Amino acid sequence: DAKTTQPPSMDCAEGRAANLPCNHSTISGNEYVYWYRQIHSQGPQYIIHGLKNNETNEMASLIITEDRKSSTLILPHATLRDTAVYYCIVSATYSGGGADGLTFGKGTHLIIQP
């Protein structure tokens, strides 16, 4: 079973910041927090990941609480094309490279309203 809890759905107005929460209270010290999204039945698209520190890339920002028990994905200026199911996943990587298969939950269906 997924080790994360996300709200099933959220709405956000176009142009506003979308803040997607995720709880992962049982996260282990070596597990990363990953965010993916899936538009319709397309392949999951990688967004961002982090271990302890906040991260930012061209798509989004990831804010991880100090105790690492929860995180927030921020899409700074949401567009209609950001409507998708967003998955928060915790996963460890092997010390020599590679990782276990990812465990997907049901995610958050984010709907961007015009």
Add this chain to the structure above:
Amino acid sequence: EPEVTQTPSHQVTQMGQEVILRCVPISNHLYFYWYRQILGQKVEFLVSFYNNEISEKSEIFDDQFSVERPDGSNFTLKIRSTKLEDSAMYFCASWYQETQYFGPGTRLLVL
């Protein structure tokens, strides 16, 4: 930007037939994965593959499934005798620098 590619995009087959789904992972990636998503359900991990052998597999990955890397580029998933419940989207992924990158998927329909 390099991408994981999958062929075919759609496949229709009769129950009991064998199907082979193909994936070309991103060059220089070392770990490869197959996932499936039954319509309306969660994405489920099937198997991971490294150094020409299975690294990890889920309960779903039973004897009717097999994986192979027949050459230096392709990564295949074979379903020996398809069942109606094998109808799903099948996604390939490859891993590099802490991240798995997914292909666009193959939609398999078993009649």
